[in-house]
Amino acid sequence: xxxxxxxxxxxxxxxxxxxxxxxxxxxxxxxxxxxxxxxxxxxxxxxxxxxxxxxxxxxxxxxxxxxxxxxxxxxxx
Numbered sequence: 001x002x003x004x005x006x007x008x009x010x011x012x013x014x015x016x017x018x019x020x021x022x023x024x025x026x027x028x029x030x031x032x033x034x035x036x037x038x039x040x041x042x043x044x045x046x047x048x049x050x051x052x053x054x055x056x057x058x059x060x061x062x063x064x065x066x067x068x069x070x071x072x073x074x075x076x077x
Contacts, residue, residue, distance in 0.1 A: 002026040006049055009033040017042065 003020055005013050009031030017027050017037045027042045029035045035044040 002028065004028045004030065006030045008037075008044070009035045 003025050005017055005027060007013050008017050008027070008029030013029065013031070014035060014037050017029060017035070020027055021037070021039050021041055025041070027037075027039070029037070029042065029044040030047050030049060031044070032046065032048060034046060035042075037044070
C-alpha cells in the first residue's frame with residue numbers, strides 16, 4: 001500500500017514515515033526540503049507544496065494522503 005506524506009521532511013512527517021515504513025507501507029514524501037529518511041520503499045521529491053500545478057504532478061494514486069505542510073505554510077518562520 002502506498003501513502004503520500006505532504007510535508008514529510010518535517011519533524012512529525014519524518015517520524016511518521018519511519019513508522020509506516022516499519023509497518024511495510026510504501027511512502028512518497030513531498031516537501032520543500034530533502035527528507036533525511038531513506039529506504040528502498042521510499043520516494044522523496046522536493047516540491048513547492050503551495051503550487052497546485054506542480055503538486056498535482058507528484059500526487060500518485062495512493063491509499064492515503066497525509067498533509068503536514070499546512071501549519072508551516074500559514075506561519076512561516
